[in-house]
Amino acid sequence: MRDIALSxxxxxxxxxTFRFPFAGMLIWVLLSIMNPHQETYSFAQNIQWNLIVAVxxxxxxxxxxxxxxxxxxxxxxxxxxLLAWTTLNTFFAFDPAWSWVYWNRAWKTVAMGxxxxxxxxxxxxxQALIWMVALSLGYYGIKGGIFTLMTGGTNRVFxxxxxxxxxxxxxxxxxxxxxxxxxFLRVHSASRWIRAGLLFSLVLTLAAIFGTYSRESYIAxxxxxxxxxxxxxxxxxxxxxxxxxxxxxxMLMPASFYERAASIQQYNTDVSFQSRLDxxxxxxxxxxxxxxxxxxxxxxxxxxxxxxYIPGEMHxxxxxxxxxxxxxxxxxxxxxxxxxxxxxxRLRSVHRETRNIPAxxxxxxxxxxxxxxxxxxxVGGAAAPMAFFDLLFLWVMLSGTLLYIARQxxxxxxxxxxxxxxxxxxxxxxxxxxx
Amino acid sequence: xxGLFFLASLVWAGVIVLWCLRNDRGDAAGAKGIxxxxxxxxxxx
Numbered sequence: 001m002r003d004i005a006l007s008x009x010x011x012x013x014x015x016x017t018f019r020f021p022f023a024g025m026l027i028w029v030l031l032s033i034m035n036p037h038q039e040t041y042s043f044a045q046n047i048q049w050n051l052i053v054a055v056x057x058x059x060x061x062x063x064x065x066x067x068x069x070x071x072x073x074x075x076x077x078x079x080x081x082l083l084a085w086t087t088l089n090t091f092f093a094f095d096p097a098w099s100w101v102y103w104n105r106a107w108k109t110v111a112m113g114x115x116x117x118x119x120x121x122x123x124x125x126x127q128a129l130i131w132m133v134a135l136s137l138g139y140y141g142i143k144g145g146i147f148t149l150m151t152g153g154t155n156r157v158f159x160x161x162x163x164x165x166x167x168x169x170x171x172x173x174x175x176x177x178x179x180x181x182x183x184f185l186r187v188h189s190a191s192r193w194i195r196a197g198l199l200f201s202l203v204l205t206l207a208a209i210f211g212t213y214s215r216e217s218y219i220a221x222x223x224x225x226x227x228x229x230x231x232x233x234x235x236x237x238x239x240x241x242x243x244x245x246x247x248x249x250x251m252l253m254p255a256s257f258y259e260r261a262a263s264i265q266q267y268n269t270d271v272s273f274q275s276r277l278d279x280x281x282x283x284x285x286x287x288x289x290x291x292x293x294x295x296x297x298x299x300x301x302x303x304x305x306x307x308x309y310i311p312g313e314m315h316x317x318x319x320x321x322x323x324x325x326x327x328x329x330x331x332x333x334x335x336x337x338x339x340x341x342x343x344x345x346r347l348r349s350v351h352r353e354t355r356n357i358p359a360x361x362x363x364x365x366x367x368x369x370x371x372x373x374x375x376x377x378x379v380g381g382a383a384a385p386m387a388f389f390d391l392l393f394l395w396v397m398l399s400g401t402l403l404y405i406a407r408q409x410x411x412x413x414x415x416x417x418x419x420x421x422x423x424x425x426x427x428x429x430x431x432x433x434x435x
Numbered sequence: 436x437x438g439l440f441f442l443a444s445l446v447w448a449g450v451i452v453l454w455c456l457r458n459d460r461g462d463a464a465g466a467k468g469i470x471x472x473x474x475x476x477x478x479x480x
Contacts, residue, residue, distance in 0.1 A: 002441055009445045013452060020459070023452045030448050039441055123463035128455035131470060132448065139444050143437075190473035362463065362472065 003044035006036055010049055014056050021064050022119050024057030026132045028112055032390050033174075034136035038160035054108060061119065070117040072400025075342040079393060082335040083110045086297070089328050093296020094286075094305050099327075102297030106388045113393025120401045126366065127188075129398070130181055133391065137178035138201045140171060145204025148211030153253040157211040164386055172217030173380040175209045176224060177373045177391055183228075184369035188362060207249055213260045220380030224372050231368065276383065279315040282306060283326025287333075294329035297388075320381035327387075336387065340378065343396035346403045347371045354406050359413060363406040370395050370402070 010027065017024035030036065031049050038045070070076045086106060093099040120126050144157035157172075159165030165174055179202065186198035209217050225242070232238055279300065286295050286305065295305055300323065306314040317323035325333045350367035354360040374395055381387070450469065458466035466472065 002438060005442055005445055009449065012449070016452065016456065020456050022459070023456060026452050026455065027448070034444070036441070036445070122460060124455055124458045124460075124466050127463050127466075127470070127472070128451050131451045135444060135447055135451065139440075143440065188472050190471045191469055194469065 002040040003042045006040055006044045006049075007047075010053065014053065017053075017056050018060050021057055021061040021066055022125055022128075024053055024060060025112075025116055025119050026128060028053045028057055029116070029129065029132045029390075029394070030136050032109070032112055033133060033165075034139055035160045035163040035165070038163055050108065054111070058111075058115065061115065067118055067121055070114065070397065070400065071404035072117070072346065072397075075339070075346060075396055075400040076114060076117060078335065078339045078342050079110060079114060079396065082332070082339055083107060085332055085335055086328055089293050089332060090296050092290075092293040094299040095302055096296060098302065099296030099299055106297060109388055109390050110393050112390060113397045116394055117397030117401050120398060123362065123405060126398065126402065126405065129394075130185060130366070130369070133394070134178055134181045134185055134201075137174055138182065138205060140165065141175050141178060141205030141208045142201055144171070144175070144208030144211055145206070148207045149204075149252065151211075153207075153211055153257055155211070156213045157208050164389055168212040169214040169216055169384045170386050170389075172209050172212035172214030173220055173376065173384050173386065174389070174391070175205050175212070176217050176220045176376040176380060179205060179221075179224060179376075180228070180369040180372035184365055187365060203245055203249075206245065207252075210249060210253055210257060213257065214384075215260065215264050216380045216383035218261055219264070219383075220376040223379040224376050227372055227375055275313075275315045276318045278310055278313060279317050280319060280322040282309045283317055283319075283322040285309055287325045287329050290329065292329045292331040294325065294327045294332055297327055300326045317385045318383055320377075320384065320387040323385045323387045339396055340374070340392075343374060343399045344371070346396075346399035347374070350399070350403050350406045353403075353410060357410075357413070360406065360409055363402065363409060366402055367399075367406075370399055 010031075013023055013027040017027070028050065031053060037047065037049055083106070086103065090096055090099045090103045116129060120129055140157075140159055147155070147157055156168050158168050159171035159174075165171045182198050182202045182205065186195050186202065189195050189198065209221055229235060229238060229242075282305070283300055286300075286309070295302070299305060300317045301314070303314050306312075317326055320336075321333065324336045328336070347367045347370055350363060351371070354364040354367070357364075373391070377389070377392060377395075381389075454466070454468045454470045457468060463472050
């Protein structure tokens with residue numbers, strides 16, 4: 001049943017894509033982030049939906065009259081140079097045959113982000129894209145939240161297998177990243193039912209984050225909550241709402257949850273944390289020994305590499321920064337940080353230019369939501385191996401697009417402000433001339 | 436129940452695509468339909 005439903009959905013979506021390429025973009029985002037084919041049981045699991053939708057979307061975009069270049073050249077160039085470097089680096093990887101498999105995933109992730117930046121030409125498309133990401137991750141937030149509440153938080157929440165969200169840490173971080181989007185959509189939706197549904201999803205997603213037992217997600221959640229509270233003008237109101245939501249949820253969680261959270265402070269004796277230190281050290285050593293190149297995509301997950309430094313041990317990188325350093329070398333890390341910085345700077349520009357303009361509240365809040373989501377990624381990612389997560393490239397490209405949309409709105413607003421003055425002057429002066 | 440939730444998610448994804456198709460090239464503030472915004476945004480038309 002699920003297989004047939006997914007097939008019909010994608011087939012119908014592809015028909016729309018021939019006429020409207022952005023529809024393909026939305027479906028591509030859904031397939032990449034939600035991985036609905038991993039929730040099916042039969043033939044749909046083995047079809048490369050992403051590839052089919054990507055090819056049709058790119059083809060229909062190329063023959064359409066849609067914009068062919070992104071509005072923000074700098075962020076696009078930074079991302080494409082990073083992709084070019086990772087391609088070159090894969091030739092010098094520890095095991096190129098192993099890394100090319102993951103490179104094949106990475107380029108599609110980057111392509112999706114870049115194409116989203118090009119095709120998101122107006123507010124409606126931006127809003128729809130945010131909705132699709134919120135749906136893709138909210139699906140696991142709602143499911144995980146219900147599971148956490150029904151089991152009293154005693155079992156861990158995991159994502160779909162064979163995907164970037166399969167691990168509890170990575171799912172937890174992705175769910176923290178979607179919280180600001182759910183809040184943004186709730187604030188800007190007109191329908192009372194939609195707003196209630198989004199609030200419900202927000203609370204369940206929060207429960208799911210607790211249920212992942214992921215310490216980096218708790219730290220990322222703390223960072224997002226503090227940054228949001230510092231930026232909002234309604235501090236008292238949100239403090240009260242936060243207390244109403246957090247306290248019952250925390251009271252529901254079992255003792256094992258508190259033990260897990262408290263182990264953050266015992267980093268010097270915690271085995272998991274010590275293994276992370278080992279993986280960071282190996283990443284650093286490999287990058288220094290093979291500068292400027294790294295071990296290639298997921299090269300840090302190879303036993304042969306670890307045997308050169310700590311024989312017999314092997315752990316995942318468990319940090320986006322050390323993962324990129326170990327896998328893509330020192331140049332790759334510099335380019336990766338440049339991409340992150342480009343996104344953050346674009347969002348700060350939108351903030352600065354739209355602050356205190358009520359008519360541009362949507363742009364300001366959209367920038368705030370993307371910024372909080374990126375903040376969660378940067379903070380939580382310090383201890384999670386998801387450097388090439390789809391949302392990073394999507395957010396960086398959309399930050400440039402949002403700045404473009406905001407500046408267009410600002411220019412239009414200036415024209416609107418200037419125009420009535422002109423008419424007023426004419427209206428006043430013409431009768432005088434007549435007199 | 437899980438299956439229904441999965442189907443509902445696909446339906447909602449369809450609603451998002453159709454909403455975007457219907458309101459494309461417009462200002463989000465002027466967009467109609469279930470996903471419309473609740474406050475004015477951007478320049479006045």
